[in-house]
Amino acid sequence: MINKIITLRQRPQGMVKPDDFELIEKPMRPIAEGEVLIELEYISVDPAMRGWMNEGTTYIKGVELGEVMRSFSAGKIIESKNADYPIGLHVSGILGTQKYVISNGKGLSKIPDLKESLSLHLGILGMPGMTAYFGLLEKGKPEAGQTVLVSGAAGIVGSTVGQIAKIKGCKVIGTAGTDAKCRYLVEECGFDHAINYKTEDIEDKLKEYCTSGIDVYYDNVGGPLLDIALKNLARGARVVICGAISQYNKPEIYGPKNYMKIVTARGYLTGIIVFDYLHEYPRAVKEMSGWIDQEKLKTKEHIIEGLENFPSGLQMLFTGENFGKLLVKI
Ligand SMILES: NC(=O)c1ccc[n+]([C@@H]2O[C@H](COP(=O)([O-])OP(=O)(O)OC[C@H]3O[C@@H](n4cnc5c(N)ncnc54)[C@H](OP(=O)(O)O)[C@@H]3O)[C@@H](O)[C@H]2O)c1
Structure with missing residues (x-):
């Protein structure tokens, strides 16, 4: 199985450019005991990514050169050696700008009984x-x-x-x-x-x-x-x-x-x-889901197809071309 990964090639000077990233392919290793393999379906494209591309630490450490670009992403477990995370379960977390990721469950948010679009868990419910x-x-x-x-x-x-x-x-x-x-x-x-x-x-x-x-x-x-x-x-x-x-x-x-x-x-x-409110997310998600069901809360998504279009997509946030929550669908 071959992974597709967007890595940080260079630190941007001024406006972020597609050249700042590189799309690489890498074979996946087999999962070990306690691990799961996740196939990512959506990558969230966020303004904070611009700061993560800089050197040093603010509220979070900058992404290292050559590393997978940090992102919030969501997908489905397709292989599991961890009883808490069965095959078919949808999950989200800081899982990176890539097609597949192996996790031991740490930092994963479970999305059981998914009724709405998974993408909402990176937007209004994320x-x-x-x-x-x-x-x-x-x-x-x-x-x-x-x-x-x-x-x-x-x-x-x-x-x-x-x-x-x-x-x-x-x-x-x-x-x-x-x-x-x-x-x-x-x-x-x-x-x-x-x-x-x-x-x-x-x-x-x-x-x-x-x-x-x-x-x-x-x-x-x-x-x-x-x-x-x-x-x-x-x-x-x-x-x-x-x-x-x-x-x-x-x-x-x-x-x-x-x-x-x-x-x-x-x-x-x-x-x-x-991130200071992580422990309180569940009550907010519950209340906001209620408002969505009552049609008091609306949301708009702007979805780009294809991991390879992530770099040009990120630029859209800074030119104002996105209209709604910007996501890459893999
Ligand atoms: N503190 C936190 O924990 C936290 C967490 C998440 C997000 N944020 C911040 O929340 C803000 C909104 O994030 P978002 O995810 O909802 O993204 P977003 O609003 O969709 O960001 C992109 C939009 O920003 C506007 N923009 C770009 N350059 C601008 C400029 N020079 N002047 C005025 N507006 C400009 C554009 O809209 P127009 O067409 O209107 O110009 C563009 O479509 C960002 O500043 C982000 O960093 C903070």
Whole structure:
């Protein structure tokens, strides 16, 4: 059996490029006692991958050159010498950008009785969905009647944050980079307003939509938009820094100028790392599955076919070409 593996060939300078990766083939060894062989079906393509390609350690160690590119992935057990993980069971985890993987069960999440698409367990019911759930509810602490602004709103994290905020009775405004994404947010996801940050005057629009200021700003993009949001905070506002995708390919990160607004607003600015909530995922998955069943929570996927298209797919996150949770189907 021959494995297909995407490895990190070189560390990117600036924008990530297909050349930064290499597709290699390698024979699989037989599994040992206690191990399982998993055939992966979906690879999650995430903005965090850009950071994992850098040298050194942030909240997690960078991928070594020549190593399989780290990714969240999901598939089915096709061979087993571990009674806890029988053949046919679907599983997910940090299993890498490859077709097959051998595991001893450590770090595997079981997905028994799969009814929905397996891909949802890498999106709304997986790491990005958990980021939205815990980032908004535990850090943003939205209250009914309050105003929530979310940037990168048409992505899996942003669109889920906005919809959960609506479930909690908030007024929700999102920013996104195309009119089609803005229409999706209002017409499909129930946002009150969406602002095209590329064509509209964000400051004017925020004045119009957030008449009593922003109570929660959930930031996925960073950069100058963070400054605009800070300027418009309501008293007691919470700013949740989830990511800064506008900065990931830059040599130096833009720092906010209006941070003193946190003082005058008596607010706070905080960060979220989803891995801190691992032990609480099951209750979030249960609640979010309920919202999906009740059609209160919608999701959109953008699926690319073929492992060999992973490198060009990753670029799409930074050009805005993806519309929905980006995944590679093997
Ligand atoms: N802290 C954590 O634990 C954690 C976990 C998961 C994800 N995150 C973060 O959450 C954020 C959203 O992740 P996601 O998975 O939902 O991905 P995503 O929103 O689909 O990310 C891709 C989108 O980002 C937008 N974007 C790209 N460059 C931009 C720029 N210069 N300015 C503004 N927007 C830009 C584009 O949409 P437009 O067309 O709207 O520009 C693009 O389609 C990312 O920052 C990610 O790093 C954090």
